[in-house]
Amino acid sequence: MFPLALLLAPLQALLHSFGTGLMPVDGPSAQLRQTSEVLDHVRRQSVTATAALDHQWSGGAAERTVEVMEAMHLDTAHASDRGNDIATVMETASEIVNGGYRDLAAILESFVEITTAAGPSLLTPAGWPVLTQVAEQHLRRAVSVVERVRADVAGEARKLQRIAEQQSADQRRFSDRDKQLDRARQSLSGASPSSSGSAEDAAAQGITSESLPGGGVRLTLPNGKVVTAPNEKAANAVRAALTQQGVPYVWGGTSPGKGLDCSGLTQYSYRQAGVELPRTADQQAIGQRVPDGQAMAGDLVVWDGHVAMALGDGTLIEAGDPVAISGMRTDNIGMQYMGVYRPTAAGGAAAA
Numbered sequence: 158m159f160p161l162a163l164l165l166a167p168l169q170a171l172l173h174s175f176g177t178g179l180m181p182v183d184g185p186s187a188q189l190r191q192t193s194e195v196l197d198h199v200r201r202q203s204v205t206a207t208a209a210l211d212h213q214w215s216g217g218a219a220e221r222t223v224e225v226m227e228a229m230h231l232d233t234a235h236a237s238d239r240g241n242d243i244a245t246v247m248e249t250a251s252e253i254v255n256g257g258y259r260d261l262a263a264i265l266e267s268f269v270e271i272t273t274a275a276g277p278s279l280l281t282p283a284g285w286p287v288l289t290q291v292a293e294q295h296l297r298r299a300v301s302v303v304e305r306v307r308a309d310v311a312g313e314a315r316k317l318q319r320i321a322e323q324q325s326a327d328q329r330r331f332s333d334r335d336k337q338l339d340r341a342r343q344s345l346s347g348a349s350p351s352s353s354g355s356a357e358d359a360a361a362q363g364i365t366s367e368s369l370p371g372g373g374v375r376l377t378l379p380n381g382k383v384v385t386a387p388n389e390k391a392a393n394a395v396r397a398a399l400t401q402q403g404v405p406y407v408w409g410g411t412s413p414g415k416g417l418d419c420s421g422l423t424q425y426s427y428r429q430a431g432v433e434l435p436r437t438a439d440q441q442a443i444g445q446r447v448p449d450g451q452a453m454a455g456d457l458v459v460w461d462g463h464v465a466m467a468l469g470d471g472t473l474i475e476a477g478d479p480v481a482i483s484g485m486r487t488d489n490i491g492m493q494y495m496g497v498y499r500p501t502a503a504g505g506a507a508a509a
Contacts, residue, residue, distance in 0.1 A: 164292035168265045171299055175261055178254025186244040186251075193240035200233040224412045231409040235324075242320050250313040257306035261299055268295040364396050376454055376469075384454045384469030390501045391455025393430035398422060398466050398474045406478035419464050422476040423457055426466065432500060438464040442495045445502030449487065452497045458485070460492035467497065 180186060207226040271291055367375045369385070374392035376384050379399065386392035400413075407416025413425050420438045427434050434441050442459040452458065454469035465475035471485045487494045 164288065165265075165268070167296060168261070168268060168299055171303070172258070172261045172265055175258050175303075176254060177258045178251045178256075180247070180251050186247040189240045189244040189247070193237040193244070196233050196237040196240070200230050200237065203233075204230055224407075224410070224416070227411050228407075228409040239320060239324055243317065246313050246316050246320070250310050253306055253309045253313070257302050260302045264295050264299050264302070268292065364399055366392055366396075378468065378470070382470045386454040386469065387456075387499060388501050390427070390430040390432055391453070391499070394423075394426040394432070395454045395466065395468065395474075397429035398426040398480075401426075401480045402474070402482070404476075404480045406476050406480070410476075417476045417480060419476045422474075422480055423464050423466055427500060430501075434500060438462055439495065441500070442498050444498050444500040447497040447499050449497060452485070453499070455499075455501070457498045457500060458487075459495040459498055460489045461495060462492045463489050 203226060207223055207230070268291065272288065275287075364379060365377045368389070369375055372388050374386040374389055376386055376392055376395060378384060386395060397413075401417060401422060404414055404422075405416050406418060407421075408418055409421070410416035410418045411421040411425065417425065420434075420436060420441060423441060424434045424436060435443070438459060439461045441457055441464050447453075447456055452467035452469065454467065456467040456469075458465045458467055458473060463475075465473040465483075467473055467485065468482065472482050473485055474480065474482050477483070
């Protein structure tokens, strides 16, 4: 029996030291998901309260208060998403380890079954070479399982690293945004008026229009180029967007003339035209999908983390730093391109 016990020992030690990977029912991932759910609930309540405040209070102080609250909503949404992402990684890693544990237990059981079925002859000096060969085969299988688990867990660790990097980038943006908000609060009493995106502002910048048969609108842009919008709502959105050129980029910004992010610019511009868009970039991929190369003025060019407005002349207006006009494109720092959308077409957002 000595050789069998000796050959069983490595497999048994590996199994006993491996760990099952099972987490308690109310373990870390469950706690993270519960915390994310609470954060999301608080965020929804705050969004509702902020919307009510926005309808009841107006003026510079109101705008800045709403701006702060909306930025906090984004912070909370990011924190909730991060918690769920981390929980998913933990649960996946746990299942990877548990799968390895089950595979190791099966290998050990297989070794015992083979040696038991072979009978006492396998345990004699004449049978030891066969026994050793069987043990080596099972040990190689066990090592292969360990290597697989190690590689898969390393992949989950890299996901955690990316989450940490995203959080670090968010924190830098949040810090910059908070500094901008502090400056805005300090200068509240002396804040200078800024462009509101009204028709008067657009006219002052040389943006003129002419209705066309069939509902289209011909727009003359400030640079003298003539473009066509599919309808009056899209034309009005273009007018509003163009009045925001030079406005600083602010993460989560929704304040015209003060600070806008990419989806804040397009949401504001279409709101001026009587069309309500969702808040985030990817959610603004609504309405009619327009083939690439056929974008008209007012159409939205959408990625999974960015949105811009086509001007119909091969350019875009978008919230960079600051809001500015750039060339038409389908790439945006590695983001997934979702296409060109016409929110005022059938299936688009409801009129406000």
